[in-house]
Amino acid sequence: MKTYTLEELEQIACTIRKDIISMLETAGSGHSAGPMGLADVFTALYFSVLKHDPKNPDWDERDILVLSNGHCVPVRYAAMAEAGYFSKTELQTLRQLGSRLQGHPERTKLPGLETTSGPLGCGLSQAIGMALGLRLNKQLHRWIYVVMGDGELDEGNNWEAAMLASKYDLHNIVGIIDRNNIQIDGPTESVVPLEDLRLKWEAFGWHVLEIDGNDIEAIIDACAMARAIVEKPVMIIAHTIPGKGVDFMEYDFHWHGVAPNHEQAMKALHELRTLQGRIRSEHE
Amino acid sequence: MSKPELYLAKYLSKDVEMVPIRKGFGEGLKKAGELDDRVVALCADLTESVQMHLFRDSFPDRFFEVGIAEQNLVTVGSGLAAMGKIPFVGSYAAFNPGRNWEQIRTTVCLNNQPVKIIGGHAGLYTGEDGATHQALEDIALMRVLPNMVVVVPGDSVEAEKATLAIAKEKRPCYLRLARIASPVFTTKDTPFEIGKAYVLESGRDITIIATGTMTHPALMAADKLFKDGIDAEVVHVPTIKPIDAITICESAKKTGAVITIEEHQIAGGLGGAVAEVLAEECPTPMRRMGIKDRFGESGHPDELLEHFGLTAKNIIVTAHELLTSIGKQ
Numbered sequence: 001m002k003t004y005t006l007e008e009l010e011q012i013a014c015t016i017r018k019d020i021i022s023m024l025e026t027a028g029s030g031h032s033a034g035p036m037g038l039a040d041v042f043t044a045l046y047f048s049v050l051k052h053d054p055k056n057p058d059w060d061e062r063d064i065l066v067l068s069n070g071h072c073v074p075v076r077y078a079a080m081a082e083a084g085y086f087s088k089t090e091l092q093t094l095r096q097l098g099s100r101l102q103g104h105p106e107r108t109k110l111p112g113l114e115t116t117s118g119p120l121g122c123g124l125s126q127a128i129g130m131a132l133g134l135r136l137n138k139q140l141h142r143w144i145y146v147v148m149g150d151g152e153l154d155e156g157n158n159w160e161a162a163m164l165a166s167k168y169d170l171h172n173i174v175g176i177i178d179r180n181n182i183q184i185d186g187p188t189e190s191v192v193p194l195e196d197l198r199l200k201w202e203a204f205g206w207h208v209l210e211i212d213g214n215d216i217e218a219i220i221d222a223c224a225m226a227r228a229i230v231e232k233p234v235m236i237i238a239h240t241i242p243g244k245g246v247d248f249m250e251y252d253f254h255w256h257g258v259a260p261n262h263e264q265a266m267k268a269l270h271e272l273r274t275l276q277g278r279i280r281s282e283h284e
Numbered sequence: 285m286s287k288p289e290l291y292l293a294k295y296l297s298k299d300v301e302m303v304p305i306r307k308g309f310g311e312g313l314k315k316a317g318e319l320d321d322r323v324v325a326l327c328a329d330l331t332e333s334v335q336m337h338l339f340r341d342s343f344p345d346r347f348f349e350v351g352i353a354e355q356n357l358v359t360v361g362s363g364l365a366a367m368g369k370i371p372f373v374g375s376y377a378a379f380n381p382g383r384n385w386e387q388i389r390t391t392v393c394l395n396n397q398p399v400k401i402i403g404g405h406a407g408l409y410t411g412e413d414g415a416t417h418q419a420l421e422d423i424a425l426m427r428v429l430p431n432m433v434v435v436v437p438g439d440s441v442e443a444e445k446a447t448l449a450i451a452k453e454k455r456p457c458y459l460r461l462a463r464i465a466s467p468v469f470t471t472k473d474t475p476f477e478i479g480k481a482y483v484l485e486s487g488r489d490i491t492i493i494a495t496g497t498m499t500h501p502a503l504m505a506a507d508k509l510f511k512d513g514i515d516a517e518v519v520h521v522p523t524i525k526p527i528d529a530i531t532i533c534e535s536a537k538k539t540g541a542v543i544t545i546e547e548h549q550i551a552g553g554l555g556g557a558v559a560e561v562l563a564e565e566c567p568t569p570m571r572r573m574g575i576k577d578r579f580g581e582s583g584h585p586d587e588l589l590e591h592f593g594l595t596a597k598n599i600i601v602t603a604h605e606l607l608t609s610i611g612k613q
Contacts, residue, residue: 108396114366116395119386122359126391129363129371132348136324137367157387160356168348 004047007283009216012082013043014276017245018269019078019091025265027095030103033242033255034149035075037180037214041238042079044219045145054084057112063142064114064130068123069149069178070104071257076113077101085112121155123148124175128161131170143227146175151183154192159204165233166205174226175206175235178213180242182253201235213238246271288475290484295469295503302465305497306404308440309461310335312447313372317343323451324364325372326350328357334374334404334461354384358392358399365397370451376410377403377419377460385425392456393429400450401426401458407547408580408588409462409497418580424552426458427525433457433478434525436546436554438499439468442522445476453478460496462547464585467500481528483535487517489612490541490603493532495521495554498545498573498594505599514603514613527557533566541606542570545599547589550574569610571602 004012016039024030046052051063067076074094081088086100093099100110104118115126127146134142152158165173177197185191194200198208207229211218219238226234242256243249246268249260260268294300317323317339324346325339331349340347350357354375361371373380381388381401392399406419426434433455437443443461450457475482484499485506494502499520506516519535521528536542542562544555555572562568575592589595607613 106394108394115362116390119390122355122362122387122391125356125359126363126366128356129360129365130367131363132324132360133364133367133369136346136369157355157359160351160353161359164350164353164356164360 006217007279009043009047010279011276012047013039013216014245014272014279016043016075016078016082018272019081019088020074021246021260021265021268021272023074023078023091023094024259025262026092028259030074030095030259031071031257032249032259033182033252034069034072034178034180036246036249037240037242037244038072038075038147038178039244040214040216041147041176041178041219041240042075044216044223046079046083048220049223050145054080057085061142064144066114066123066127066144066146067105067117068146069120069152070117072149072178073105076105080112120149120152121157124158124165125161127173128165128168128170131173132168134172140172142172144173145223146173148175148177150177150179150181150188150194151191153177153194162201162204162206170233171230173233174223175233177235177237178240179237180240182242182256184256186253197237205232206235207232208235208237210237210239213240214244245275287483290475290482291471291473292484293469293471295467295500296507301468303440303468304463304465305437305440305443306335306461306463308437308443309402309447309459310338312444314338314342315444316448316451317346320370320451322368323370323372324348325374326357326361328352328354328375328380330375330404333376334402336374354379355387358384358387358401361399362391362395362397365399370398370400372400372402374402374404376417377406377422378417381422381425381458382419389429393431396431397456398454399456401456402461403458404461405463406460407462407497408592408594409464409466409547409585411464411585411588412582414582415579420549420575420580421552422460423524423548423554424556427552427557431455432525433523435478435523436460436496437522438496438520439466439470441468441470441472441474442476446522449476449478462497466497469500469503476522479523479526479528481519481521481523481531483517483531484520485516485518487515487539489515489539490543490607491517491519491535491539492599492603493519493521493542493544493554493558495524495546497547501594501596502545502599504596505603508596508600509603514607516603521554524554524557527561529561529565532558532561536562536566536568540568541610541612542568543573543599543602543606544570545573545594547594548574550576569606571606573598573602
């Protein structure tokens with residue numbers, strides 16, 4: 001697998017953000033804030049952390065990436081296309097009749113998706129089943145990464161899973177919580193307070209790492225550290241900015257579940273192009 | 285075309301063997317585990333109740349106790365299936381699929397993973413525990429899900445065969461089990477195939493279509509009706525989905541009158557499924573016996589069956605009423 005420089009990774013993240021804006025504008029509906037905020041996490045995963053083969057998505061030595069908060073799938077589609085799983089032109093079919101890129105991800109439709117998700121709170125428990133299966137298959141060298149939303153931690157299924165993972169000592173699971181503090185009805189702490197999140201996961205028997213989830217280097221480092229911790233399953237709380245990269249989307253929960261119109265998309269793409277120039281000059 | 289030999293037990297005898305249907309499942313699961321090491325089992329704190337202890341004791345590394353967490357039960361099962369396993373996930377039907385239906389819909393059916401949902405203690409046979417624990421809606425819940433196969437064995441011997449059959453089936457499956465001992469009317473030689481209904485008694489005046497624990501009373505009723513001069517046909521339907529429309533229609537066309545009976549709501553269960561087939565393919569006067577839009581209650585199962593009108597005696601009364609209403613007697 002190719003090793004990328006930090007500048008290259010930052011440029012890839014920016015390209016993924018532009019693709020997200022463009023595909024959501026074409027689709028005319030979908031979620032903007034979460035996928036934009038997660039672009040750095042998905043860049044780190046697909047271009048540095050994961051052992052995978054875009055030309056052989058079912059490779060039986062691959063690491064597994066479970067996307068629990070399925071509504072953020074545009075970032076996964078964009079990262080997969082960038083990594084070479086399928087052609088970038090297919091991104092423009094998002095949410096259209098007959099497309100492999102369903103509004104919420106369906107495993108049976110697109111090779112490379114590990115689960116079907118959208119209804120929230122079920123990714124971690126499926127990862128536990130996978131980890132138990134890998135143990136029986138004597139494949140403990142394969143890692144399972146689970147990207148979860150913070151809002152979806154309202155779902156009880158997550159906490160059932162949290163208890164079971166520590167019971168079975170499943171240290172080959174690495175959870176990544178997208179801590180962007182927003183959900184549809186508003187800030188997470190006003191909908192149903194989640195804090196103290198770190199203490200909650202620690203109390204459930206997990207080792208917790210907290211990072212800047214928009215810092216690609218920090219994400220890669222945290223995943224490396226998570227793999228080195230064999231005593232417990234690891235939860236990375238990745239603090240991200242919802243809508244990251246587009247000024248008028250950042251921090252605004254109203255962008256959780258809407259797509260940009262043409263004018264907004266043009267403005268967003270302009271900002272992202274400027275950002276790419278800035279990344280170039282910063283690394284010169 | 286000659287009918288296959290059914291090798292039924294002497295089901296009319298007073299000494300008919302009484303065994304809980306769930307016991308046949310427990311023995312079948314252990315055998316399935318011996319035949320295929322991909323078979324794994326998960327339970328939600330009801331291991332002996334659902335009869336998974338035989339498997340647990342034989343294959344401790346392939347058994348997972350998830351605690352009282354049915355949503356986790358089925359989603360962990362989905363993850364195991366994703367790694368090539370054949371997971372049997374067991375609890376009471378009131379919770380599995382009662383509590384975790386959406387997880388079954390998304391992570392098992394839409395995701396098309398071959399998880400086997402085991403619904404124990406279904407129906408009035410649950411008895412004294414009362415309405416909360418008597419699942420009377422589970423067949424309907426599972427029957428509406430694309431990709432799902434729904435199996436309701438009639439006795440413990442058939443339950444064992446059904447368990448081995450669903451282990452080999454590549455689709456998601458639901459298996460419904462009853463708690464207390466019920467008459468064993470099949471033998472180890474009786475055929476069982478997913479998707480097949482079986483004509484256990486041939487007749488020409490009326491068809492009684494039954495599933496699960498209600499097939500034995502249907503056979504008893506047919507015997508008594510014969511003595512009254514009514515030649516009843518008994519069709520046993522252990523697979524509710526996919527339903528054997530051919531066998532059902534052949535029988536309905538022959539007799540011109542159909543009764544269904546089940547230990548389940550008549551809406552959406554066997555009665556609903558048969559009514560759908562008949563309405564579209566061979567409209568036939570029918571009566572649906574079962575639970576009629578109400579909940580169960582505490583009591584001994586025999587008392588409950590009497591209370592809710594699900595005995596051989598009730599079938600006889602319904603048969604006379606239906607035949608009178610269509611001018612056949």
